[in-house]
Amino acid sequence: MSHLNAIAVRIxxxxxxxxxHAQIIQHSLHHDNYWVSVLISHCTRLCAPPSYARLIFDxxxxxxxxxxxxxxxxxxxxxxxxxxxxxxxxxxxxxxxxDAFVFPILxxxxxxxxxxxxxxxxxxxxQCDRFVRNAIMYMYAKYGPIYFARKLFDEMPERMVAxxxxxxxxYWRWGNEVEAGSLFNIMPERNxxxxxxxxxGYSKARDLVTARRYFDQMPEKNVVSWNAMLSAYSQxxxxxxxxxxxxxxxxxxxxxxxxxxxxxxxxxxxRADAKLASSLMNMLNQRSVKLNYFVKTALIDxxxxxxxxxxxxxxxxxxxxxxNVVSWNAMxxxxxxxxDLSSARxxxxxxxxxxxxxxxxxxxxxxxxxxxxxxxxxxxxxxxSNHTKPDEVTMVSVISACSHLGxxxxxxxxxxxxxxxxxxxxISGYNSLIFMYxxxxxxxxxxRIFHKMKTQDVISFxxxxxxxxxxxxxFAAIDTMRKMKEQGFQPDRITYISVLTACSHAGLLEQGKxxxxxxxxxxxxxxxxxxxxxxxxxxxxxxxxxxxxxPMVPHAGVxxxxxxxxxxxxRIDIGEFAASHLFKIEPENSGNYxxxxxxxxSMGRWGDVERIRGKMKLLGLKKATxxxxxxxxxxxxxxxxxxxxxxxxxxxxxxxxxxxxKMRIAGYIADKESxxxxxxxxxxxxxxxxxxxxLALCFALLVSESGAVIRIVKNLRxxxxxHEAMKIISKLEGREIIVRDNNRFHCFNDGSCSCKDYW
DNA sequence: TTAGGGTTAG
Numbered sequence: 001m002s003h004l005n006a007i008a009v010r011i012x013x014x015x016x017x018x019x020x021h022a023q024i025i026q027h028s029l030h031h032d033n034y035w036v037s038v039l040i041s042h043c044t045r046l047c048a049p050p051s052y053a054r055l056i057f058d059x060x061x062x063x064x065x066x067x068x069x070x071x072x073x074x075x076x077x078x079x080x081x082x083x084x085x086x087x088x089x090x091x092x093x094x095x096x097x098x099d100a101f102v103f104p105i106l107x108x109x110x111x112x113x114x115x116x117x118x119x120x121x122x123x124x125x126x127q128c129d130r131f132v133r134n135a136i137m138y139m140y141a142k143y144g145p146i147y148f149a150r151k152l153f154d155e156m157p158e159r160m161v162a163x164x165x166x167x168x169x170x171y172w173r174w175g176n177e178v179e180a181g182s183l184f185n186i187m188p189e190r191n192x193x194x195x196x197x198x199x200x201g202y203s204k205a206r207d208l209v210t211a212r213r214y215f216d217q218m219p220e221k222n223v224v225s226w227n228a229m230l231s232a233y234s235q236x237x238x239x240x241x242x243x244x245x246x247x248x249x250x251x252x253x254x255x256x257x258x259x260x261x262x263x264x265x266x267x268x269x270x271r272a273d274a275k276l277a278s279s280l281m282n283m284l285n286q287r288s289v290k291l292n293y294f295v296k297t298a299l300i301d302x303x304x305x306x307x308x309x310x311x312x313x314x315x316x317x318x319x320x321x322x323x324n325v326v327s328w329n330a331m332x333x334x335x336x337x338x339x340d341l342s343s344a345r346x347x348x349x350x351x352x353x354x355x356x357x358x359x360x361x362x363x364x365x366x367x368x369x370x371x372x373x374x375x376x377x378x379x380x381x382x383x384x385s386n387h388t389k390p391d392e393v394t395m396v397s398v399i400s401a402c403s404h405l406g407x408x409x410x411x412x413x414x415x416x417x418x419x420x421x422x423x424x425x426x427i428s429g430y431n432s433l434i435f436m437y438x439x440x441x442x443x444x445x446x447x448r449i450f451h452k453m454k455t456q457d458v459i460s461f462x463x464x465x466x467x468x469x470x471x472x473x474x475f476a477a478i479d480t481m482r483k484m485k486e487q488g489f490q491p492d493r494i495t496y497i498s499v500l501t502a503c504s505h506a507g508l509l510e511q512g513k514x515x516x517x518x519x520x521x522x523x524x525x526x527x528x529x530x531x532x533x534x535x536x537x538x539x540x541x542x543x544x545x546x547x548x549x550x551p552m553v554p555h556a557g558v559x560x561x562x563x564x565x566x567x568x569x570x571r572i573d574i575g576e577f578a579a580s581h582l583f584k585i586e587p588e589n590s591g592n593y594x595x596x597x598x599x600x601x602s603m604g605r606w607g608d609v610e611r612i613r614g615k616m617k618l619l620g621l622k623k624a625t626x627x628x629x630x631x632x633x634x635x636x637x638x639x640x641x642x643x644x645x646x647x648x649x650x651x652x653x654x655x656x657x658x659x660x661x662k663m664r665i666a667g668y669i670a671d672k673e674s675x676x677x678x679x680x681x682x683x684x685x686x687x688x689x690x691x692x693x694x695l696a697l698c699f700a701l702l703v704s705e706s707g708a709v710i711r712i713v714k715n716l717r718x719x720x721x722x723h724e725a726m727k728i729i730s731k732l733e734g735r736e737i738i739v740r741d742n743n744r745f746h747c748f749n750d751g752s753c754s755c756k757d758y759w
Numbered sequence: 760t761t762a763g764g765g766t767t768a769g
């Protein structure tokens with residue numbers, strides 16, 4: 001069969017492999033363990049689909065040690081560790097004795113069972129074999145505890161470069177930069193692998209300057225070292241540097257390989273630039289780059305991020321049997337990023353196996369598209385399925401969902417899960433917790449988390465300040481910015497926006513002016529905040545003047561602030577001025593019409609109200625409807641305007657009637673201007689049933705203990721009539737009611753609200 | 760037949 005052997009040594013593509021396979025079948029040699037082994041080892045090298053490799057393996061009626069070893073190597077190479085372990089069991093059942101070459105493969109696939117295996121190996125007498133001992137050391141370096149690896153390393157009678165390299169990459173994996181560096185410094189000789197490990201280590205530690213220094217100092221470079229540096233740039237978001245390095249590499253005469261292209265494609269993906277993507281595709285075509293499944297998966301992501309879902313889908317279909325969990329995940333996020341959650345969910349439900357990234361992609365997809373309840377539901381499913389453990393990324397999405405819902409109980413539950421699973425939080429993980437507590441109105445908890453952090457970043461400070469701003473605590477916001485500066489952090493544009501907002505909510509005109517004057521280059525958003533502040537304290541003419549003095553074109557937020565201030569102060573002239581601009585800038589936004597109409601309504605100018613409503617109707621604009629949420633018994637109860645779907649709906653409407661009666665008896669007159677008008681007539685109004693806040697409030701009154709504080713979250717602005725109703729109800733029922741709208745808190749107590757500038 | 764580079768999620 002020498003001609004088959006001659007073909008076998010020349011195989012360089014999957015197609016050639018299948019042709020050889022066909023010939024082997026023709027010669028009835030496919031049961032022969034020799035050919036089974038040869039074919040499977042080619043499968044490993046060419047990344048063939050697992051089903052194909054397994055088909056070859058299964059055609060051997062009695063696999064021998066070599067067939068088993070090659071199949072184990074294949075599974076190990078593709079990361080199918082559970083298959084490695086299963087196949088090893090089969091091997092033992094078939095009475096094939098493993099040798100010293102099998103154990104390193106097996107060890108690579110084991111995690112916690114490893115210690116037991118170590119003991120087992122000593123019994124079998126393989127302890128002294130250099131490869132086995134080395135594999136055990138590598139295993140400890142990878143899965144920990146790293147000091148076991150170090151112990152084996154120190155006990156070695158002689159150490160080769162590979163042993164040093166194992167230890168160095170092990171230390172990097174466990175984040176021990178110091179030990180990795182000191183081994184690097186004392187080792188007797190280094191090779192290109194040692195240097196590359198250092199480049200990658202510093203890259204993973206996000207220290208690109210040092211990574212580059214090691215890269216530049218390398219005595220020799222190969223394609224892998226170039227790829228390491230290129231990936232360092234790509235993974236840390238330096239697309240330009242990556243492209244520049246690719247050029248240098250080509251100029252240096254190094255031939256890029258598939259891995260090079262994967263890094264380049266993923267750098268382009270981050271830029272989300274369709275033009276760049278197509279020029280890159282041209283380059284790949286010109287060089288006739290072989291597209292393996294890594295390259296194709298990277299391309300799926302790039303097309304998805306550039307918004308070309310059809311192209312992404314094509315490549316995904318093309319992958320066929322090569323589809324793996326990563327390509328499925330890439331497709332899921334391709335769909336969530338354009339907001340197509342149902343297609344994403346369909347893929348998620350259909351995929352053959354899921355990993356933590358699959359769950360995270362889907363949960364984040366819901367969380368980022370405003371489907372917070374779905375995000376939490378899916379997370380509960382993940383926990384109860386017990387297959388995949390959540391990690392920090394999962395928890396950040398879940399906590400973000402809790403934040404948007406103001407779900408404090410669920411947020412605390414999520415925090416418990418973090419503790420139970422000992423999930424280590426990074427700065428952004430802690431920041432998401434600060435955000436959650438701020439959004440739930442627990443500034444004490446937000447500050448507690450803030451102080452628990454070893455190091456904070458600008459975002460930590462900004463999140464805390466935004467929390468104070470929502471509470472209307474201007475002084476705390478200003479004080480936090482002061483501390484931030486003392487600790488050497490430079491406030492950024494978000495910091496100033498938050499502090500100015502806080503001043504605005506608290507009516508701190510002088511302090512706000514001082515902050516505004518301290519901004520070196522105020523942008524349009526800072527002007528908007530300043531105009532909001534001037535407006536809320538009643539300096540409407542000054543606010544209008546400031547707009548004319550702005551060095552840039554005002555955006556909708558600027559006029560929106562002015563309109564809102566005009567409504568509060570009942571300044572029709574300014575309101576109509578602001579509205580006329582808004583109708584030009586964003587004709588589709590019904591909110592501006594509603595604001596203007598509310599201003600007329602609050603002054604009893606019902607003719608104008610009708611006129612504005614008529615205009616809205618003509619333009620086909622409908623008042624935006626938002627949800628109101630109440631957390632009770634570990635669940636979120638949500639209500640929309642006119643909602644009759646809730647299981648306690650009958651009781652809710654009964655209570656609403658009773659409240660109305662009480663209000664009338666207490667002397668709140670039912671004329672057009674009072675809150676009762678709305679309660680009685682809202683059913684008749686276009687699109688409007690009872691507002692969601694009122695339904696949520698009645699539900700909360702029904703289920704909560706008497707005297708307990710009531711918390712409601714509305715994802716839009718609180719309606720003016722609801723705002724009035726809440727004041728009255730807080731007095732009549734003797735209850736404290738806290739309502740969070742999209743960016744601030746209203747605390748109703750004994751007939752008044754903590755905000756003095758709202759309606 | 761031990762050591763270095765690759766795709767996806769916040």
